[in-house]
Amino acid sequence: MAPFVFVIASADNDKLKTIRKLHQKRWREKLGLFAAEGEDLVAAAERASWEPEFVLWSGRDVEPALLDMVSTLGSGSRVIGVYRQRWSAPAGDLAVWLHAVEDPGNVGTIVRSAHALADGPAILGPGCADPYSPKAVRASMGSIFARPPARAGLEALPGRPLALSPRGARTLREADLAPPLVLCLGAERAGLPAALESDAVRIPVRNESLNVAMAATVALYEAAHRMAGHA
């Protein structure tokens, strides 16, 4: 006897409606949930031992066309998992703090860089994009599960703040990078609060400037390397 299998065949299904709601920040906040699309992200959640609220596989749990309708990817998705949001405590010998970084791709990329280079969470200050938006989750490439982001104002940082800014008087190489250190970066236009900006260091470039995700990654690399005992 074939096992009984329930395949969702109506767009009116509650799970599909939840996924669609989670496209919107308002609903993500209200429900405390978020969606991760694609096999790589669902596998990353599993590796990090996150229990999903539910997972829908195309063709197994739901008609493929219906899953595609709630996908945020142009190509549709083979699988979508829904998870409860988590927030880390701001911590670590090396961290990065973001101020008003509004682009979700940049926020997600920095979640990944902080995981890779500092083994810690990115710390989000006021005005940042939602790290649980579809675009940010995708840009984190699974690091959102391994090191969920933290939230904190300037007054609650886990280490000495060091501002990075294209207008910094000194370069990163001249800066004291002893732990515990929090690298502080702002959006390209708005920059950082004035108290930080006044003593900022810059990343030496030959031309123009780096975007905030590039700058954060370079600074994390330099600081992690310095802390590992190389001058």
Add this chain to the structure above:
Amino acid sequence: MAPFVFVIASADNDKLKTIRKLHQKRWREKLGLFAAEGEDLVAAAERASWEPEFVLWSGRDVEPALLDMVSTLGSGSRVIGVYRQRWSAPAGDLAVWLHAVEDPGNVGTIVRSAHALADGPAILGPGCADPYSPKAVRASMGSIFARPPARAGLEALPGRPLALSPRGARTLREADLAPPLVLCLGAERAGLPAALESDAVRIPVRNESLNVAMAATVALYEAAHRMAGHA
């Protein structure tokens, strides 16, 4: 007497049709053109003295709703400029070569990093995303105009190749970074041709790995700094 002003009021207009075609790689190749959306990019083109084929300002040259219809941004565009593609010669004391990097956002980001940190063009090997796609142009943040990309196979690089790979036996800091140097990076899955991969260096991380754009940026930073005379 008021000056005669012609405002495009039909979606059937040739300029609008051209912009729409340029969403597709096939048409970009056929026409040798590309579109840049938004005031920042059009200003960057002007700064770099690129003569546009044409520029359409919303409300001045074209009905806003019609320009929005050919925009690739969810929010619509205030301005779209169309330009002839240019290709740089592979050159420079420090360059980056990409192999099969298929994500246009990563390609555009690396165009920007190469401009900022190496003051040169990114060099695209076989299988890379089109740097003139809307997403790549946007990610380059104007560097596509300042330092148009180059194209070259492995045999035509302007310097000594150094492969970057998460599987490298040595670290970047242990590598000889004397100019002329070409940093070689591949897509996260496919990697680099075997001849390069066998002598690759890695970027030291605490966890996981960096995406290709992050890795390129860190390696460019390290090499540029080393070349500037710091150990």
